[in-house]
Amino acid sequence: MHLFENSCATLHTCCAKVVYLHNQTLSNIIMATVKAFIRTSTKEKDFVNVRFRLTDGRKMQLFHKSDIKVNPTDFDAKNEKIKAKIIYNAKQRNDFDKSIIDRKKVISEIYLNATDKSILTSDWLEDVIDRKLFPAKYVSDEEVPAPTTLLVHVADFINNAPKRKDKKNNTYVTPGTIKSYKTNYQRLIAYAKYKKRKDFAFSEINMKFYDDYVEFLTNRTVKIKTVRGIEVNLEKQYTKGTIGDAVKALKTFIADVKDLPIERKELYVFTEEVDNVYLNETELQILRDYDFSAIPHLDRVVDWFLLLAWTASRISDKNQLGNIKNGFIKYEQQKTGNSVYIPVHPVVTEIIAKYNGQLPEQISDQKINDYIKDACKLAGINEIKSITRIRGGKKVMETMPKYDLISSHACRRSFCTNMYLRGMDTLMIMAISGHKTLKSFLIYIKVSQQQHAEMMAKKWSEIYK
Numbered sequence: 052m053h054l055f056e057n058s059c060a061t062l063h064t065c066c067a068k069v070v071y072l073h074n075q076t077l078s079n080i081i082m083a084t085v086k087a088f089i090r091t092s093t094k095e096k097d098f099v100n101v102r103f104r105l106t107d108g109r110k111m112q113l114f115h116k117s118d119i120k121v122n123p124t125d126f127d128a129k130n131e132k133i134k135a136k137i138i139y140n141a142k143q144r145n146d147f148d149k150s151i152i153d154r155k156k157v158i159s160e161i162y163l164n165a166t167d168k169s170i171l172t173s174d175w176l177e178d179v180i181d182r183k184l185f186p187a188k189y190v191s192d193e194e195v196p197a198p199t200t201l202l203v204h205v206a207d208f209i210n211n212a213p214k215r216k217d218k219k220n221n222t223y224v225t226p227g228t229i230k231s232y233k234t235n236y237q238r239l240i241a242y243a244k245y246k247k248r249k250d251f252a253f254s255e256i257n258m259k260f261y262d263d264y265v266e267f268l269t270n271r272t273v274k275i276k277t278v279r280g281i282e283v284n285l286e287k288q289y290t291k292g293t294i295g296d297a298v299k300a301l302k303t304f305i306a307d308v309k310d311l312p313i314e315r316k317e318l319y320v321f322t323e324e325v326d327n328v329y330l331n332e333t334e335l336q337i338l339r340d341y342d343f344s345a346i347p348h349l350d351r352v353v354d355w356f357l358l359l360a361w362t363a364s365r366i367s368d369k370n371q372l373g374n375i376k377n378g379f380i381k382y383e384q385q386k387t388g389n390s391v392y393i394p395v396h397p398v399v400t401e402i403i404a405k406y407n408g409q410l411p412e413q414i415s416d417q418k419i420n421d422y423i424k425d426a427c428k429l430a431g432i433n434e435i436k437s438i439t440r441i442r443g444g445k446k447v448m449e450t451m452p453k454y455d456l457i458s459s460h461a462c463r464r465s466f467c468t469n470m471y472l473r474g475m476d477t478l479m480i481m482a483i484s485g486h487k488t489l490k491s492f493l494i495y496i497k498v499s500q501q502q503h504a505e506m507m508a509k510k511w512s513e514i515y516k
Contacts, residue, residue, distance in 0.1 A: 085159055087151050089101060089121065098122055157180060157183065199252070204305075231296070349426045391482075436456060
């Protein structure tokens with residue numbers, strides 16, 4: 052890591068841009084500005100604490116109240132040092148000016164080394180600086196210093212998440228899981244603001260905290276400004292499943308915190324049975340036959356969707372579908388670490404051939420989820436669906452066209468349901484999809500009572516000829 056400065060500026064320029072080169076690659080350059088200042092409203096005092104503000108673009112501002120003190124009348128706000136034209140002890144002047152430079156460097160280094168800057172708060176910065184400058188306050192019996200409040204702990208948890216491994220399968224935490232951590236961290240921050248708090252001590256994480264947090268989430272209304280780039284300006288309350296996801300994340304965040312006033316098992320995780328949709332084989336064929344050649348990005352998205360739907364694969368494993376040998380695809384699932392061995396369906400063969408033996412050009416998961424809705428709409432997959440959800444603690448009937456409900460999650464669901472309706476053995480389907488338990492597999496089977504009755508009638512006709 053190196054510090055580069057404009058040749059026409061000094062070390063003390065108040066708005067100096069600090070540029071760090073991380074991992075020796077230009078792609079990791081991070082621009083940040085660190086400014087030292089004092090509160091002007093405190094000038095009647097003999098000495099005040101020097102404060103620091105780190106900015107990085109319009110959205111990022113972090114503040115640090117340091118232990119460095121100065122007489123307000125001696126401080127040069129423009130150059131962030133002792134005024135040049137006053138009589139001042141030379142050694143004390145140099146020591147003060149150096150302390151400002153050193154503290155700015157510490158703040159910049161901490162910010163640079165943070166894995167995910169989007170979740171940082173001033174409280175987190177204060178905690179990390181204190182632990183870095185005064186480790187003796189935290190280290191006991193050679194233990195690693197740890198945060199002592201919930202939000203600081205969660206920010207630290209997320210920053211270390213890319214290096215953390217799942218204990219069950221010894222694989223690193225996936226980007227999708229980290230994204231979920233960030234979302235639920237923001238919900239905790241919103242709850243803290245609602246309670247007019249900056250943070251919560253671990254001693255406060257009790258049953259009352261849980262009940263109040265669930266109540267807050269149940270009654271909270273979130274604003275949705277756009278959907279796939281279209282302005283909608285909707286207001287919605289969280290579903291029961293979303294609240295359950297927030298509680299599950301909270302349990303994960305505090306899993307390693309000792310001596311909490313509450314047992315993790317007391318934090319009930321709400322679940323919700325949702326009538327998730329799937330595409331039957333006729334609808335998949337409609338997508339396959341529709342001519343998207345005039346809309347290249349939809350053409351590519353449909354190909355990715357069909358590849359997933361005929362291999363029972365998650366979107367996180369889409370880049371492994373090219374591992375074809377002797378008519379089979381073999382790979383380890385990113386989420387579970389399970390090995391799967393999948394026969395190559397004719398549709399998969401056709402799509403691979405379309406791209407000269409390769410997978411389609413890469414496209415982000417989010418764009419697949421967005422664009423597949425547009426593709427289904429164009430292809431006429433527009434059956435009206437009614438879904439009952441729990442929002443704000445009340446049952447709500449939501450009605451919308453089927454294409455609005457389609458996402459990459461429908462791929463595995465479509466494969467499992469279609470093969471089940473074909474009468475294929477359940478264990479055989481589970482072996483292809485990688486499901487380890489019947490309970491988890493049955494969640495993917497979206498078969499109505501009528502379809503079950505029709506399947507039994509067909510079996511009876513075969514048995515009782």
